Amino acid sequence: MAEETITLPERPEQPLPPVRDWPAGELNATEFEPVLAELMREGPLTRIRLPHGEGWAWLATRHDDVKMITNDPRFSRAEAAVRQVTRLAPHFAPRPGALAWADQPDHNRLRHAVSAAYTVSAVKRLRPRAQEMLDALVDDMVRDGSPADLIARVLEPFPISVVCEVMGVPLDERQKLHDWTREIISTAGGADAAELAKKGLFGWIGQAVRARRDGEGGSAGGSEDVLSLLGAAVRRGELGEEEAVSVAGPLQIGGEAVTNNSGQMFYLLLSRPDLLDRLRNDPAARPAAVEELLRYIPHRASVGLPRIATEDVDLHGVRISAGDAVYVSYLAANRDPAVFPDPDRIDLDRDAGAHVAFGNGPHFCTGAVFSRMQIELLIDTLLERLPGLRLAVPADQVPFRQRTMIRGPLTLPVAW
Numbered sequence: 001m002a003e004e005t006i007t008l009p010e011r012p013e014q015p016l017p018p019v020r021d022w023p024a025g026e027l028n029a030t031e032f033e034p035v036l037a038e039l040m041r042e043g044p045l046t047r048i049r050l051p052h053g054e055g056w057a058w059l060a061t062r063h064d065d066v067k068m069i070t071n072d073p074r075f076s077r078a079e080a081a082v083r084q085v086t087r088l089a090p091h092f093a094p095r096p097g098a099l100a101w102a103d104q105p106d107h108n109r110l111r112h113a114v115s116a117a118y119t120v121s122a123v124k125r126l127r128p129r130a131q132e133m134l135d136a137l138v139d140d141m142v143r144d145g146s147p148a149d150l151i152a153r154v155l156e157p158f159p160i161s162v163v164c165e166v167m168g169v170p171l172d173e174r175q176k177l178h179d180w181t182r183e184i185i186s187t188a189g190g191a192d193a194a195e196l197a198k199k200g201l202f203g204w205i206g207q208a209v210r211a212r213r214d215g216e217g218g219s220a221g222g223s224e225d226v227l228s229l230l231g232a233a234v235r236r237g238e239l240g241e242e243e244a245v246s247v248a249g250p251l252q253i254g255g256e257a258v259t260n261n262s263g264q265m266f267y268l269l270l271s272r273p274d275l276l277d278r279l280r281n282d283p284a285a286r287p288a289a290v291e292e293l294l295r296y297i298p299h300r301a302s303v304g305l306p307r308i309a310t311e312d313v314d315l316h317g318v319r320i321s322a323g324d325a326v327y328v329s330y331l332a333a334n335r336d337p338a339v340f341p342d343p344d345r346i347d348l349d350r351d352a353g354a355h356v357a358f359g360n361g362p363h364f365c366t367g368a369v370f371s372r373m374q375i376e377l378l379i380d381t382l383l384e385r386l387p388g389l390r391l392a393v394p395a396d397q398v399p400f401r402q403r404t405m406i407r408g409p410l411t412l413p414v415a416w
């Protein structure tokens with residue numbers, strides 16, 4: 001029998017899905033972004049154009065695709081840092097050396113320099129001090145009397161204070177750091193004020209790293225604080241001074257995420273008495289409930305940072321070509337009905353452990369363990385010390401941040 005050569009048919013050229021405009025709309029409290037819900041219905045892979053930057057990008061929304069893409073070195077962050085990819089943010093100034101923009105092996109090297117400060121055991125050691133700081137803030141709020149703005153009194157100052165502790169900011173410098181951080185994250189002062197504060201903060205961090213490199217500037221947190229770890233790594237030649245500043249900056253500002261995430265969490269709890277009662281009456285249910293709330297909370301607007309495909313990748317019969325920009329949506333993955341049945345319902349009895357609220361893969365949030373510790377303390381402390389805690393205004397009158405990356409209430413008026 002004559003040997004037959006089998007040639008596989010060329011994969012037929014797939015028509016590309018249409019490019020969908022994803023404008024930055026006003027979002028209502030904790031509603032799931034309607035454009036994202038539509039894109040999830042349109043397909044596992046869609047194409048989007050955001051308000052700024054250039055061109056279009058792929059968007060992956062399913063849990064398994066999001067996990068695959070974020071763990072696959074064929075999708076590069078470093079490449080995305082040197083391109084004008086379509087994006088939500090008007091300004092784009094990635095700092096060389098920032099964790100979020102690095103690929104391996106640089107990413108490992110940079111992250112290794114600070115990882116000791118964010119391990120489970122380091123965070124456990126920090127916990128009693130964090131509890132003290134939280135108690136002091138709640139004492140002050142109670143002393144001044146009901147009602148109060150929970151954001152201004154607790155949910156903003158608490159994360160900034162514990163961040164200063166982890167970073168190793170000396171006590172007498174903390175007020176200055178608080179003010180810069182608040183200016184950077186606030187929407188009130190405008191872009192110029194935020195830029196000025198960033199300059200101040202990054203300049204201060206550079207000086208602190210140099211002092212620690214030279215064995216000066218003793219810290220509040222000992223040799224395991226972030227500034228000391230970075231100073232020592234610079235001294236050993238493992239990373240450059242500029243890189244150290246780029247790693248430290250987002251870690252110093254990162255507390256903003258806890259303010260806004262826990263702001264949404266308390267908004268949900270205080271506007272849903274069934275959820276609040278459950279957590280009040282059943283402390284053992286709290287850890288799982290926190291995971292379910294993390295899954296459900298629409299932490300950010302739109303999508304985060306893109307990646308660039310460095311090779312052709314075929315997914316669901318669609319070719320993502322080398323050079324294409326790709327976004328994943330962790331928010332969408334957290335509402336994937338294949339993993340979380342009835343995903344738009346908060347179900348405190350579900351096992352939400354597979355959520356990706358802190359990301360996935362090498363860029364998984366550095367502050368995840370640290371954030372969970374703060375959220376646990378906030379829930380335990382506020383529910384136990386203020387058994388009558390409730391919203392002081394109707395839920396639909398709580399103002400939320402608009403035109404922002406990270407979503408959350410601007411103020412949270414509470415009474416007790």
Ligand code: HEM
Nearest residue numbers: 099100251254255257258261357358359363365366367371
């Ligand atoms: C990255 C979520 C708190 C520092 C991330 C990512 C997510 C996330 C989704 C992106 C993963 C990716 O790029 O694919 C959150 C949430 C928080 C929180 C929901 C609070 C509830 C914090 C805190 C810090 C922090 C408190 C700092 C102490 C960072 C850093 C990165 C990051 C440095 C970049 C890591 C890397 O690219 O290697 N976070 N975060 N985050 N987060 Fe957080």
